[in-house]
Amino acid sequence: MNRVFIMLLDSFGIGSCKDSNQFGDEGANTFGHVNESCFLGLANCNRNGNLYIPNLTALGLGKLIYELTKIYPVGLNRYENTIGSYAYASPISMDKDTLSGHLEIMGIPSFKPWDKFIEKKNSLPESLVNHIIKESNIDGILGNCHASGTTIIQKFFEEHIQTNKPIFYTSSDSVVQIACHETVFGLNNLYCLSSIVRKILDKRKYNIGRVIARPFIGNSIKNIKRTNNRKDFSVVPSEINVMEKLIIEKQGEVIGIGKITDIFSGVGITKTIVANGLSDLLEKTTYAIKISKKNSIVFTNFSDFDSLWGHRRDVSGYAQGLEFFDLKLLDIINQITDSDLLIVTADHGCDPTWKGFDHTREFIPILLYSPIFSSKFLGYRNSFSDIAQTIAHFFSLSNMKYGKSMINENTKCY
Incomplete structure (x- = not known):
């Protein structure tokens, strides 16, 4: 059927990237600090002080963190059967916000910094x-x-x-x-x-x-x-994104769930499903996967990780949200067929243990799963747009302007 399901955990960074010092974020690590806080008893999670996320671990999150840090995440089961392939990426866009992250993921990096009203008082002229x-x-x-x-x-x-x-x-x-x-x-x-x-x-x-x-x-x-x-x-995207390509070249369908339609100003979205809150978003995502057809993308932004727990520096909320997402993720994994591709990723960091209340400049995880692909470390990716190029190759679309596919063009294997 050729379907792609994108599960974006808004703010789920996995460690400060190479240029994080330019943003005041050197040392930030959203996942690492949430997981460590649970292990040390500084945050409440649901399983004896350890963050319990076996399905994310099975998709390769634990092994990915090991490849990045050479230290396996404390508390996670390192012997979990890994069924997914995994990579990590840094942004080439000039900002660390939701819009830049999403646009780059869909193949449109933002090389020009956004304007900002940075004055503390009288921000708008x-x-x-x-x-x-x-x-x-x-x-x-x-x-x-x-x-x-x-x-x-x-x-x-x-x-x-x-x-x-x-x-x-x-x-x-x-x-x-x-x-x-x-x-x-x-x-x-x-x-x-x-x-x-x-x-x-x-x-x-x-x-x-x-x-x-x-x-x-x-x-x-x-x-x-x-x-x-x-x-x-x-703002309306300045160039074509991979969702538009699917619609134009394959007469495909793109279902945006949550705030996805707003983020892309409706460009490249054929159907919008309104959903609010983690539980509702997961329920609507599972439903959308069931009704999706050939040549379709289901794209969900799980915004609570950012707006409720990251910005508000709620470590326990973040941990419990991850465990709840992981519990429901199994239902989604079980729906993936041989002609589907599941992508679990993020758009930036928002370390709930970090100073201030702003986003953090971090690597993002890229967890890929299809039953016909073997588990493999796909390395460091120097742009989020590798996701867009991977999607383009998966659907046999024309190449995106930016990014490098993580799928072999001829065999559609990693």
């Missing part, structure tokens, strides 16, 4: 703010500073409710984030405002990756809760 206020017909904005989302919502909650002014904030990523009360301001109004901001940024030639609508609910500071109705308004 006054002229830009005035343009937004005029075009969107709002009375003004709150915040306009570099901040954590949960913190800034608490700070401006009461003023937002009283004035109905949206809360704007930025981070170290190339984003403009807009937080509004889902019922007081209105969800559709928030989406409309975010769309207007996206258009203004593009018109004014700001190379900003995403405008993120961040709705929340609650009737007091004590019970504020961000909802699952977040929506990303991403």
Whole structure:
């Protein structure tokens, strides 16, 4: 049938890469520090102090970490039967954010750094703010500073409710984030405002990756809760990605689950399945695999690892999330046929033990599985785009501009 299933654990880095010192991330290691914290009893996991992820280990994660560090991960069963092939990759894109990671994975590295509003106060220039206020017909904005989302919502909650002014904030990523009360301001109004901001940024030639609508609910500071109705308004990809190639050259189908459609601004996606939270995402992914047809890609972003546990520096949450994902991963592995390819990977790191609350510049794992392929170490890959080139060769598509396939072109073996 020739199907590819991409399971992307958002932020699941496996160690700081060669240029991590340029990002202040030398020594960061998302998986390594989560696993070590469990082993040392500093984080709660579900099996006697050891992280229990036998299915990821079977796909080659343990052996991959050994190839990278020459030390087998503490607590993992090194004698697990390995059924997958494994590699690790560093990015050639200039940033360490979600958009750059996803674009490079699909064959479009970002060689030009994104623009960022890095000022801690008055992040957005006054002229830009005035343009937004005029075009969107709002009375003004709150915040306009570099901040954590949960913190800034608490700070401006009461003023937002009283004035109905949206809360704007930025981070170290190339984003403009807009937080509004889902019922007081209105969800559709928030989406409309975010769309207007996206258009203004593009018109004014700001190379900003995403405008993120961040709705929340609650009737007091004590019970504020961000909802699952977040929506990303991403810049349109500058070149063709491998998903588009599949649609054009093979009349294929691409099912985006979770925030995949938003990340790619809908480009290269033929069907969107809305899902929120790890359990729902896994359930919808299993369903999508069952209904997928010949020449199809199912692409899921498991965002909780980044947004709930990485950024919030919740080591126990990250560990328990990995164990839950691993438990359900077996159902997915059991659906893989001889003509399918399963890819488990990540887009960057977000070490929950690291300083600050930002992403970390790390290697990503690439775990590949098909019943007809033997288990093998596929080495170090110098671009995430090797994944895109591998997918192109798997479907017998024309070559991508960037990347090197991990599959032999003639025999379709590793």
